[in-house]
Amino acid sequence: MINKEAKTKYEILTLLKKRWSPRAFADKPVEKEKLLLLLEAARWSPSASNLQPWIFFVGIKGDEVYAKIMNTLVEFNQMWAPNAPVLILNCGKLTVRDENVPNGTWQYDVGQAVAYMSIQAMEEGIYVHQMSGFDALKAADLFALPENVRAVSVSAVGYPGDPDMLHPRMQKSEIAGRERKEMDTFVFSENFGLVSGIVK
Numbered sequence: 001m002i003n004k005e006a007k008t009k010y011e012i013l014t015l016l017k018k019r020w021s022p023r024a025f026a027d028k029p030v031e032k033e034k035l036l037l038l039l040e041a042a043r044w045s046p047s048a049s050n051l052q053p054w055i056f057f058v059g060i061k062g063d064e065v066y067a068k069i070m071n072t073l074v075e076f077n078q079m080w081a082p083n084a085p086v087l088i089l090n091c092g093k094l095t096v097r098d099e100n101v102p103n104g105t106w107q108y109d110v111g112q113a114v115a116y117m118s119i120q121a122m123e124e125g126i127y128v129h130q131m132s133g134f135d136a137l138k139a140a141d142l143f144a145l146p147e148n149v150r151a152v153s154v155s156a157v158g159y160p161g162d163p164d165m166l167h168p169r170m171q172k173s174e175i176a177g178r179e180r181k182e183m184d185t186f187v188f189s190e191n192f193g194l195v196s197g198i199v200k
C-alpha cells in the first residue's frame, strides 16, 4: 500500500492526514452498513439554518444508478471511475424548504456534508474521490431533478487498489507525494495579502 499521508507541519487528526483521493480501487464491494455510516456522517454535518440541503443518489456497480452517474462523467474521469464499486451523485436544494426563497449556502453545505462523509469513510478504511468533472445538466436530466435541485459533484467510493491497474498517465500522480500551499499564502490579517503574524 502506497504511503500518501500528508506531511503536516503540525499534528492534525490522523484521519485528516491519511485521507487522499485515489483513482485505483480494489475489486471489493463496500458493505451496505459502511455506506449507511457514510450517509449518517453526512446527515450530521452542520448547515445554514439546519436546512440540510443535500440529496444523494447512490449507485452500486452493476445497477442503473451507477450506470447513469458514470454516463455524466467527463472522459478523463470515465477512464478511472469504473474502478470504484460505488458512485454517489451529490446534489443540493437551492431554495429554503420548497419555498421560492434562495438558500445562499446550499453548495457550501453540500460540500461540507461530502467532507464529513469522506472523513467517516477514512475511519472505515474507505476512500472518497470527489469529482467536478461531470455534466450537471445531463445529471439533472437523467435523474429527473426538480428545478430547485442541482447536481454539485460525484464521489467515487471504495477500498484502495493497486496503482498498476491505472492508465500509465494516472499512475504517476497515484504514487506521488501530496502537496499543499504554505499558510502564508492564505492566512491574512488587516488587509488582503498581508500575512497574518500567526503563520510567520
Ligand SMILES: Cc1cc2nc3c(=O)[nH]c(=O)nc-3n(C[C@H](O)[C@H](O)[C@H](O)COP(=O)(O)O)c2cc1C
Residues within 6 Å of the ligand: 019, 020, 021, 022, 077, 129, 130, 131, 132, 133, 134, 153, 178
Ligand atoms: C470539488 C472537487 C472536484 C474534483 N474534481 C476532480 C475530477 O473531476 N477528477 C479527478 O480526477 N479529481 C478531482 N478532484 C480531486 C482533486 O484533484 C484532489 O482532491 C486534489 O488533487 C488533492 O488531492 P488529495 O485529495 O489526494 O489530497 C476533485 C476534488 C474536489 C474537492
